[in-house]
Amino acid sequence: MPTETSPLLSSHCENGTCPADGAVQQSSERKGPNPDVARSVWWTMPALAIGIFLSAADQTLVVASYFLTLTAFQPLYGRISDLFGRKAALCFSFGLFAVGCLWCGLARSMKDLIIARAFTGIGGGGMTTVVAILLSDVVPLRDRGTWQGYNNIVYASGAGLGAPLGGALADTLGWRCMLAFLNVLFVLRERPLDHHWRKNLKQVDFLGALLLVIAISTLFLGLDRGSNDSWGDPMAYGNVVASIVFFGLFLFNEAKTTCQPFAPLQIVFSRPILACLLCNFFAFGTYIALTYNLPLYWQAVESLSATAAGVRLLPGILANVCGSLFAGWIMRRTCRYRWLTICCYLMFLIGTVPVILFTGLVGASIWGIWVGMVVYGFGNGIGGTSTLVALTHSPNAVANAVPEDQAVGIACLYLFRSLGSGIGVSISATVIQALLKTCLFERLHGIGDAEEIARKVRESLSYIDELSDAALREAVRMCYGWAVQASFWLMAVFVCGALLGAILIREAKLGE
Numbered sequence: 001m002p003t004e005t006s007p008l009l010s011s012h013c014e015n016g017t018c019p020a021d022g023a024v025q026q027s028s029e030r031k032g033p034n035p036d037v038a039r040s041v042w043w044t045m046p047a048l049a050i051g052i053f054l055s056a057a058d059q060t061l062v063v064a065s066y067f068l069t070l071t072a073f074q075p076l077y078g079r080i081s082d083l084f085g086r087k088a089a090l091c092f093s094f095g096l097f098a099v100g101c102l103w104c105g106l107a108r109s110m111k112d113l114i115i116a117r118a119f120t121g122i123g124g125g126g127m128t129t130v131v132a133i134l135l136s137d138v139v140p141l142r143d144r145g146t147w148q149g150y151n152n153i154v155y156a157s158g159a160g161l162g163a164p165l166g167g168a169l170a171d172t173l174g175w176r177c178m179l180a181f182l183n184v185l186f187v188l189r190e191r192p193l194d195h196h197w198r199k200n201l202k203q204v205d206f207l208g209a210l211l212l213v214i215a216i217s218t219l220f221l222g223l224d225r226g227s228n229d230s231w232g233d234p235m236a237y238g239n240v241v242a243s244i245v246f247f248g249l250f251l252f253n254e255a256k257t258t259c260q261p262f263a264p265l266q267i268v269f270s271r272p273i274l275a276c277l278l279c280n281f282f283a284f285g286t287y288i289a290l291t292y293n294l295p296l297y298w299q300a301v302e303s304l305s306a307t308a309a310g311v312r313l314l315p316g317i318l319a320n321v322c323g324s325l326f327a328g329w330i331m332r333r334t335c336r337y338r339w340l341t342i343c344c345y346l347m348f349l350i351g352t353v354p355v356i357l358f359t360g361l362v363g364a365s366i367w368g369i370w371v372g373m374v375v376y377g378f379g380n381g382i383g384g385t386s387t388l389v390a391l392t393h394s395p396n397a398v399a400n401a402v403p404e405d406q407a408v409g410i411a412c413l414y415l416f417r418s419l420g421s422g423i424g425v426s427i428s429a430t431v432i433q434a435l436l437k438t439c440l441f442e443r444l445h446g447i448g449d450a451e452e453i454a455r456k457v458r459e460s461l462s463y464i465d466e467l468s469d470a471a472l473r474e475a476v477r478m479c480y481g482w483a484v485q486a487s488f489w490l491m492a493v494f495v496c497g498a499l500l501g502a503i504l505i506r507e508a509k510l511g512e
Contacts, residue, residue: 065114069121071418072216076209077126078133078411079262083200086134093126128155129414133407136392142335144392145328148385152324205259208250212262215246216419223426228458231430263412267405273412275504276391279341279383281416282497283348285424287380289491290355291316292425293432293484294369297359299461300480312366316373323381337386337393338507344382345499351376352492359485383498388413390505424494428487433458435486439479444472 081089100120107113131151139147222239231237254261267273295309304312323344331337351372358368391413392406433454440450453476456463464480467473 065118066121066124067418067422068217068220069118070125071220071415071422072125072213073122074125074129074418075212075411075415076262077129078408079205079260080126081130081133081407083203083260086130086137089126090130090134093123093130096120096123097127098123129411132388132410132414136406136410141389141393142332143328145331145385145389146325147328148388149321149325149328152381152384153321203260205253205257205261208253208257208259208262211246211250211253215243215250216415218246219243219419220422223422227426227429227433262408264405264408267409268412271504272506273391273409275501275506276387277413277416278501279345279387279498279505280413281420282494282501283345283380283383283420284417285420285427286348286352286491286495286498287320287376287424288421289424289428289494290352290373290376290488293428293487294355294373296461297481297484300457300464300484301360301364301477303465312370313373315370316377319374319377320381320384323378323383324385325381326378327382327385331386331389336507337390338502338505341383341386341390341502341505342499344379344386345495345502347379348376348383348495349492349499351379352488352495356485356488356492359488360481361485383502387502387505390507393508424491427494428491431487431490432480432483435483436479439482440476443475443479 077089077093080092084092097120100116100123103116103119104113107116132148135144135147135151218239222236222243225233225239226236229236250263251265254263255265268277291313295304295306295313298304298309298312299306327340327344330340334340351374354368354372354375356372357363358365358372388410391409436457437450437454440454444450444453453463453467453472457476457480464473464476467476
């Protein structure tokens, strides 16, 4: 606490000039973790982890509308948390999530439920993003990877338990009670409003926010329509074209706006930041596509139930969590992350090979697939953590120079993860549907209508078991397995983008 006899200039000042507060904070951080901050994190994280768990669990219920708004609004929380504070942004996201879940419980029709789920996604987008921003504020760089690993455990637990827990509640209490159960109730101590909130509100780039939300929404609507129906549908390519136009308008607005931009171009397009964004775009696109299509392969080719196919994903999910913890441990010991990131995405690429081989190329083996899942899951877990640290510590990165811009960089990182996931799943689904129809046309030879069979298989994999002709069933299973395997080849190429991004990362030793 300064006194009347304290010097007016801080000890950090030299030759009459003082560094910015953020620079002093960075300097003190690098000397070692603050014990008081470390203790506060241990007390704070359980409360924050509840939000991460609920957001992850909620993504398994009425997914489409929830994921659409979650992705669209995620990047907005970075700048919002800068202007109004981390606590205000977090409470805002929790509040929207709570109201949305209550709305879901009271929904009287499927239309009401879809709208309510979309509203819930607006809050869900901030529950994970703002927590990551908070960690970058209070946790020393060397420890940040470890804490991110803890968050990934909570997220994986929520994603893994969301579907069975939701199903159990829906079967016993009903879906209304199940969705209302997710309602987050909390009481905040009353505090006086910041007299600057009107000034901060004027700094919000509402036009940029609107353009970004429209661009992301039209992109996902187009991808969903094209991969599930047909890319010849005007609604499919029309939405994608509209998305490209709105993304262009958004970038133009970000360059010209006098408000605080949500994605400053000097941040997004700087080499250190762009490299991390590309890593997450391609890696999560590949990982989610594999996670999405492997259960479909087992259901179609091996006649497994959806539950049994989902259980087979557990080794890969556990490996992903372990990889995240390993990344935190190794970065704390070595203070390095560039070569770790390169090796992890090389491991990811190698892990896709057994999956391709043992889904029919050399034979069918669940053990071979599990080996591949563990390898690529472990690699993706490492990369997800190391790139987050790299984004906030890369030399010459704007996000490392100005603390406020770290929040924007992290929000953009989560946006690229979601965009990569959606595009990866859409591309793989498009390939599967196109090759399935091609293969069926070649093999049926008058046994059945290839177009009709492909459409019904896309709608429900259980249709394969309903086919009366054994030869027809076998032909459909073979064609579906071949189409899925071809999509895995494409995903192996897709992950090479993450490897290229890792090579472009610049490194500064943690603590320097």
